[in-house]
Amino acid sequence: MTAHVSPQPESDPQPETGALVEADVVVVGGGPTGLAAAHFLAGHGVRTVVLEQRLTPSGHPRATVINSRTMELLRHLGIDAAVRRAGVPLQNTARITWCTELAGTELAGLDIIASADALMQRAVNSPVLPVICSQNRVEALLVDRLPDNARVIRGVKAEELAPTPSGVRVTASGEGGRPLVVEARYAVLAEGLHGSLRETVGLEQTAATPLGRLLDIHFSADLSPWTAGRESALYWVLNDTVRGVLVTVDPVDGEWLLEIPALSADEEHRYFEQEVDHHKLIEAAIGKPVDAIEGLRIHSVRNWVMGSTGLTSWRSADGRVLAAGDAAHTFPPTGGFGMNTGIQDAHNLAWKLAAVLRGNATDALLDSYERERRPVAEFNARHSETNALQKRALLQSDADPEFARNIEEHRPHFDFEGQTLGFSYEPGPGESVVQDVVNYRPTAQAGHRAPHAWLDRDGDRISSIDLARTGFALLTGPGGAVWRQVAQETATVAGLPLTATVIGTAGSTAADTAADGPQLRDVNGAFADSYALRGAEAVLVRPDGHVLARLPGVAPRQELAQAVDRIVTTGLMPARAEVLS
């Protein structure tokens, strides 16, 4: 068998096994984290090779929630619309339902977008909405749209990772073929929970006590007779045979996941240690006999341990190997953070690798990756664990009229815009990385994601979050024209492009736009409100969309030089550097 390379133009020679492939970065693992890493790295001009042992992506849906921050990143890759089409728009699944059986009594419901106001509020926070789209579909789209300077080599298993004078050498084997060798400056291990290379470079796993095991049944069926009029993302079912959740994967084509946690030793035995009739479990969840469920077909059954794992360190001692995604952290699925956190790890890491590879930042910048991402992953782990325990208690409670009374307490499990958009890097002492799980409050303070605001250019709308997608961006108000001059003198920061954009006030018109005046206009005052810039002040945004520093604009050149110097030599956020040094 030969290795499969995709996507490559027909005429491009495929590397044969036994060949030596050179790259800037080698990524081990072509799951969502590895594929996203390849996109983000390639976007910064980094030649990337992904090694994936599976010949074809798994058809099992696994994760289904794409949160708003991940959708923003997919928007920058130009695949948000395709993901939305491949998935279920939130407005069709903006509800969570609890019932005895799908066809039985409804016990409670939670509306995530209950009102027009709630939807309008979401639209203020981000240019995208979260989407329910299964992991296998997202992976397929990521593979399909991979740029030319990134390639995925399928059907090869990375067996060994060894240091070289200038980086790493990964030896991989294809079935029956000679080994494929990839030499690169850095390796990203996106090998998932079960990958074996981390251990070999001294990255040791840690694991909290598992919260139980989950049975996962992927099936097709027309369930519309029982979902019509109350379409939900999740239907939790509580009856004597099944206590679990029916996850909507594709309601139009009728694709579902039934996830049943084993809540006791007895259930562990019932679900995993003896022959279980999966059709019977589906029957019990729906509350109808199999022959009354149209088109019922089971595709795959998996089980997995629900719990959090981590690594003692995310970076090898020699600095050449970094872990990301499930390889660095796993959580229970309650909250849907697994895939999202992995993709966002890759986004944080990509520009740093690009800067270091170009020789414009010291290696210390890469230490900021774990320093920034680990606390976010740990917060997501704790939150997912809390959710899991609460759901377990709820699943064990009586399915009686009392059930609905405290349902509102479960909102943070399903409604977490404050967590997805509001997390910050290197928060001040005593501050949490997330201030409020449910409610997002835009702020352009250092460490936070630079908030979204619509800006107008001759009738076209551009989001403020689009200004830093390929490099560093200075965002300033009408009083900050000087920053354009500064950016012209300093074309790059850490080897990545720097731009400066002057944003006019909401009331200004095209006539005010002199040659050196505002290039964009604040559409509805949201930019002024959330960035709260005074006079010549500017916000310096990193290529991953997080605010690096607020620069007062009193001595602009010096302020920029200082901020840049800190990040390229220590990787520290300037605002926090004072506190930490």
Next chain:
Amino acid sequence: MTVGPLFPPERLAALRSGDLADVRAALAGLPRAELAAWLATSEGEAVLRTVFERMPERYTGGPMDGQQTARWVVEREPAETLAYDLVLTEDNCEVRRTGTSGEPTVTLTLDAVSFVEMASAAAQGMDLLLQGRLQIQGDVHLAVRMESLFGLAAPGEPG
């Protein structure tokens, strides 16, 4: 009367045609500001009114909790705003002057260019909403069904 840009006759005919593909073709490449200025003229107003009058032809209907009113408010500064009530039942859509059918179930407020884009399926309501061009008030569930009720889902989008 507001003076707007002059459009060639083919473009005018396409905008008036009511044929979604023709309208979309006429919109393609037209600067937003120019179309906005034209929609604020009396000629533009006539086209907007025609779009409203022809909406019942496109109505495909669907399950409906009794009679519902969707109010459309189309802003076309500096000219006056146009507003209509669409009174909807499971299988019927009637266009009425506002204020003759009681309080609306949902109100959709948007600029004239966005309205033409949405009515011709050149843009999706959700995208316009996310861009801050469309505001909705009232029943969110009816609001997000608008396109499917009028057969306006973009190619490839769920209806």
